[in-house]
Amino acid sequence: MKFADFVCREAIRADLAADDKEEVIREMVQTLLDAGKIEKDESESIVKAILKREELGSTGIGRGVAVPHTKHPSVDQLMGTVAISHEGVDFASLDGEKVYLFFLLISPPDRPGDHLRALENISRQLRDDTFCRFLKQAKSTGEIWQLLEEADNNQFGSP
Amino acid sequence: MSEASATRTVTVINSQGLHARAAVLLAELVRRFQAKVELIAKDRRRVAPTDVLQTLSLGAVQGEELLLVATGDDAQAALDAVADLFARKFDEDSETQKQEP
Numbered sequence: 001m002k003f004a005d006f007v008c009r010e011a012i013r014a015d016l017a018a019d020d021k022e023e024v025i026r027e028m029v030q031t032l033l034d035a036g037k038i039e040k041d042e043s044e045s046i047v048k049a050i051l052k053r054e055e056l057g058s059t060g061i062g063r064g065v066a067v068p069h070t071k072h073p074s075v076d077q078l079m080g081t082v083a084i085s086h087e088g089v090d091f092a093s094l095d096g097e098k099v100y101l102f103f104l105l106i107s108p109p110d111r112p113g114d115h116l117r118a119l120e121n122i123s124r125q126l127r128d129d130t131f132c133r134f135l136k137q138a139k140s141t142g143e144i145w146q147l148l149e150e151a152d153n154n155q156f157g158s159p
Numbered sequence: 160m161s162e163a164s165a166t167r168t169v170t171v172i173n174s175q176g177l178h179a180r181a182a183v184l185l186a187e188l189v190r191r192f193q194a195k196v197e198l199i200a201k202d203r204r205r206v207a208p209t210d211v212l213q214t215l216s217l218g219a220v221q222g223e224e225l226l227l228v229a230t231g232d233d234a235q236a237a238l239d240a241v242a243d244l245f246a247r248k249f250d251e252d253s254e255t256q257k258q259e260p
Contacts, residue, residue: 057180061211067179094183094211113220116176120218127216 001117003082003125003148006105010035011081012141016102021091025050025068028083028104035081038106042074046106060093064136065126067119069105078114080105082144084136100136101126131156163194165234167227169241173248177219181249182211188244194231196241201225208241 011031018024026047033043049070053059060066081104088098103122107115126132131151138144150156171177177185189196189208198208198217201224206213219225229237 057183059179061179061183061215063212065212069179094186112175112178116178116218116220119179119215123212123215124218126212 001114001121002152003121004152006078006080006114006118007148008032008035008037008079008081009141009145011037012144013081013083014138014140014144016083016085016089018085019087019089021054021089022051024083024085024089024091024102025054025104028068028081028102031081031083032079032104032106037079039074042072046070046072046074050104054092058092058094060091060095060099061123062093062095062097063126063132064088064097064100065103065122065132066091066093066099066101067103067105067122069107069115071109071115072106073109075106075108078105078107078111078118080118082148084138084144086136101132125151125156128156162230163232163234164228164230165194165238166229167238167242169225169227169245171219171221171223171225171245173251174221175251176221176223177214177217179211179215181251182208182214184244184249185214185241186211188240189237192229192231192233192237192240194229194234194237196227196229196234196237199226199228 018027029047032038050068059068083102088100091099185208199205200217
């Protein structure tokens with residue numbers, strides 16, 4: 001699976017305003033709402049579901065990366081968005097470090113395979129330090145999209 | 160002098176596969192041991208399970224077999240514990256059942 005298969009380009013944000021976990025999740029869900037990817041009636045329920053998942057254990061998986069996510073019956077295909085915080089956010093990460101890169105995923109309840117493939121792609125690409133560093137430094141949504149496209153074309157790291 | 164080492168094959172049996180929370184539990188468990196543990200997929204990709212990002216990069220779905228290799232004094236104990244975590248389905252089913260003894 002490639003970034004282009006699940007990342008909603010219109011929902012990408014290069015500079016999150018939020019400075020805590022809940023606000024990051026709210027801001028990112030709002031970007032998907034603004035992009036017309038989710039229903040307005042469902043957005044609060046999606047935010048709550050993602051926060052509930054965070055209570056089970058932070059999705060801050062180390063190296064300044066977090067993958068907040070949930071299954072939700074209101075979506076019929078996997079969708080996600082990417083956001084960057086240049087200041088970093090305390091996300092109760094596994095390694096105790098601040099998080100700069102956020103990949104938010106919402107998947108249909110019956111598709112665990114797609115969710116795993118997306119996580120696999122994100123984590124495989126982020127293992128490449130160059131990609132990770134460029135992404136953290138990206139200043140515009142266009143720049144982020146270009147980096148994702150380059151990653152999709154295997155211009156970073158190993159396949 | 161050679162170090163103690165152990166190998167074990169485990170199967171991902173939980174329906175959600177080796178997803179984020181499972182990978183975090185695995186990392187936390189492996190870090191409790193001194194032994195160096197490696198997780199090796201069928202396609203020979205080797206990762207350090209102490210790094211969640213590396214484990215997730217395997218994208219291991221339900222039914223996938225993984226080889227564990229450990230070296231160090233408590234290698235055997237580490238692999239016993241890891242195999243138990245996989246066998247317990249990362250405690251995912253017990254959460255929904257909530258059965259009292």
